[in-house]
Structure formats: C-alpha cells, structure tokens
Amino acid sequence: MRVGIVGLGLIGGSFAKAYRKAGHTVAAFDTNEAILQFAKISGDVSEDLNDETIPQCDLILICTYPQAAVRYMEEKGPVFGTRPVVIDCCGTKGNVVDSGFAAAEKYGFTYIGGHPMAGTQFSGFKYAKPDMFEGAPMVLVPKKNDDITFLDRVKTLLQPAGFGSITVTTAETHDKVIAFSSQLAHVVSNAYVKSPTAQIHTGMSAGSYRDLTRVAWLNPEMWTQLFFDNKDNLMREIDTLMQNMQAYRDALAADDRETMKRLLDEGRRRKEEVDG
Numbered sequence: 092m093r094v095g096i097v098g099l100g101l102i103g104g105s106f107a108k109a110y111r112k113a114g115h116t117v118a119a120f121d122t123n124e125a126i127l128q129f130a131k132i133s134g135d136v137s138e139d140l141n142d143e144t145i146p147q148c149d150l151i152l153i154c155t156y157p158q159a160a161v162r163y164m165e166e167k168g169p170v171f172g173t174r175p176v177v178i179d180c181c182g183t184k185g186n187v188v189d190s191g192f193a194a195a196e197k198y199g200f201t202y203i204g205g206h207p208m209a210g211t212q213f214s215g216f217k218y219a220k221p222d223m224f225e226g227a228p229m230v231l232v233p234k235k236n237d238d239i240t241f242l243d244r245v246k247t248l249l250q251p252a253g254f255g256s257i258t259v260t261t262a263e264t265h266d267k268v269i270a271f272s273s274q275l276a277h278v279v280s281n282a283y284v285k286s287p288t289a290q291i292h293t294g295m296s297a298g299s300y301r302d303l304t305r306v307a308w309l310n311p312e313m314w315t316q317l318f319f320d321n322k323d324n325l326m327r328e329i330d331t332l333m334q335n336m337q338a339y340r341d342a343l344a345a346d347d348r349e350t351m352k353r354l355l356d357e358g359r360r361r362k363e364e365v366d367g
Contacts, residue, residue: 092248093118095140095151095175097163099126101210102180103154104219106252107135112221113251118144126216146172150248152205153179156316161190168198176248178205182269182313183320184232184262192234203245204232204262206269207254212308226255232262270324277314278329280307 094110096103096119107117107130118140121127130136138144145151145167153160160179171177177200181187188204195202209227211218229249233242236259246257284307292300318325342350 092116092150092251093144093148095119095145095148096136097121097140097151097153098155098159099123099130099136099216099219100154101214101216101218102207102223103152104130104135104216105209105221105223106152106154106180106207108219108221109224109252111135111137115251118148130216142167142170145170146174148175151175151177153177153181155181156313157181157183157187157320158316160187164191164194164202168194168200171198171200173199173201175201176245177202178231178245178249180205180207182206182273182317184265186320188232188234188262195234201241203234203241204265206230206232206265207252212305214310214313222253225253227253228256228258229254230258230260230265232260232265236261266321267324270321270328274314274318274321274325275328275332277306277309278318278325279332280304281309283307 092110092115094106094115094117096107096117099107099119099121103119103121107119111117111134116137117135118138119127119130119136120140121130127136127139131138140148140151151171153163155163157179160181164177164179177191177195179187179191179202181204184204184206191202191204194200207224207227207229209224229252231242231245233245242259249257280303284304339351339354341347342354
C-alpha cells in the first residue's frame with residue numbers, strides 16, 4: 092500500500108510511523124521542509140507527496156488544522172484522481188466535511204471525514220509514535236452511512252494504524268459530542284491551572300491534579316481554531332458546566348451539606364451510568 096500523509100505533526104507523524112512499521116510505502120508533505128527531511132532521514136517517510144505521487148496513493152491522510160485541510164483539498168482536488176481515498180483527520184467535522192464533499196464532487200475524488208481519537212498533551216513530529224492509535228477509536232463521517240462496501244474498504248485501509256474501534260456518525264453528532272468529550276476538557280484544564288494556588292502546589296498534589304491538568308499543556312493556535320469552528324456546541328457545554336458549578340457553590344455558601352451530598356451522589360451515579 093502507498094499512503095500519503097499531509098502534515099507531519101503528532102498525528103501525521105504517528106500515522107507515518109505506523110504505516111512504515113507495517114511495511115507500507117509512505118509519501119509525505121509538510122510545510123516545514125526540515126521536518127520532512129528529518130522524517131525521510133529517519134526512514135519514516137520514503138518519498139515526497141507531490142503532484143506526481145498523489146495519484147499513486149491508495150490512501151491520503153490530511154493531518155492539518157481544519158482550514159489548511161480545506162485549502163489542501165481544494166488545491167489538490169484536480170490532482171487526486173480516482174485511486175486514493177482521501178481522509179481528513181481534523182478535530183472538527185462540520186465545515187471540513189462540507190468543503191470536502193463539495194470538492195470531491197467537483198473534482199471526482201473519493202473523500203470521507205475522519206477523526207482519530209488519540210494524542211498526547213505534546214505536539215510535533217518528535218512526539219509521534221507508531222503505536223499512537225493502537226486500541227483507540229476512529230470516527231468516520233461519510234457522505235452516505237449505508238455504503239457498506241465503501242466503509243469496509245476504508246476500514247481495511249486504516250487497519251495498519253491499529254484502531255480499536257471504528258464509529259460511523261454524522262458531522263453534527265460528532266461536533267456536538269466532541270465539544271463535551273474533548274474541547275470542554277481542554278477549556279476546564281486550561282482554566283483550572285490558572286488558580287494562584289497552582290504556584291505552590293508542589294509536594295501537595297497527586298493524581299487528581301495530574302489528571303485534570305494534563306491537557307492544559309496544549310497547542311494554543313490549533314485549539315483556538317478548533318474551538319471557534321465548533322463554538323456553538325462548546326459554548327453550550329460551558330454554560331451547562333457553569334450552571335452545575337454554581338449549584339455546588341450555592342450549597343457551600345448556604346452551608347447546605349445535604350444538598351452537597353446529593354450533588355456529589357448525582358455525579359457519582361452519572362459517571363457509573365455513562366461509563367459503567
């Protein structure tokens with residue numbers, strides 16, 4: 092299999108390493124020529140992804156920020172041809188898949204939206220690893236959910252990455268859920284660590300602090316774009332969280348221990364319901 096990778100950051104770099112480890116040919120493009128050359132020297136990339144090699148690929152994974160992914164599909168639409176399956180790997184889907192489906196129809200290439208649900212708090216090729224996606228979920232957003240033959244083809248193409256599950260959904264559902272499961276978590280973590288008390292936590296914090304602040308160490312440029320691409324869903328989740336937090340504060344202010352105990356038990360039971 093020949094795989095094309097657009098963008099050699101954490102996600103693109105991990106795809107390159109995974110497919111190369113599985114014995115496939117990896118062609119890649121990155122706007123940073125130094126990173127691309129390093130990936131070639133390290134053996135994770137075999138060749139440049141350009142107008143000559145793009146139509147020879149079986150799979151092209153676009154691992155960039157959403158706006159860059161849209162631009163790439165529009166610019167390279169006439170070049171893709173009919174052989175590759177083009178998958179964007181952006182963290183929001185609404186605007187990206189609308190543009191992707193339109194470009195695919197305009198230029199005649201095969202496209203499906205995607206979102207690999209894996210990563211770390213770090214970014215960049217140097218943190219990429221071949222087992223990044225092993226056991227992780229992959230979300231797919233096709234234009235039609237009932238094309239089983241095409242979806243099976245996509246799953247086969249993605250198999251070397253080692254995903255633990257494939258979820259097929261709509262862009263609307265993806266963006267609604269991701270606002271809660273990922274974006275809100277990054278907002279909360281980033282805001283939480285701004286407490287003045289964080290300056291003196293050393294020696295008096297353990298797992299709870301580490302778990303809650305892990306994703307505060309984020310890429311501001313990327314997450315700003317993701318937040319604004321999905322701002323209506325994210326604002327709704329922030330509003331819900333603020334209302335819930337107010338209930339806990341009100342119980343403390345009123346010295347209402349019974350209400351606090353009820354609120355905590357509701358949260359405990361909700362966690363048990365949603366996660367088993």
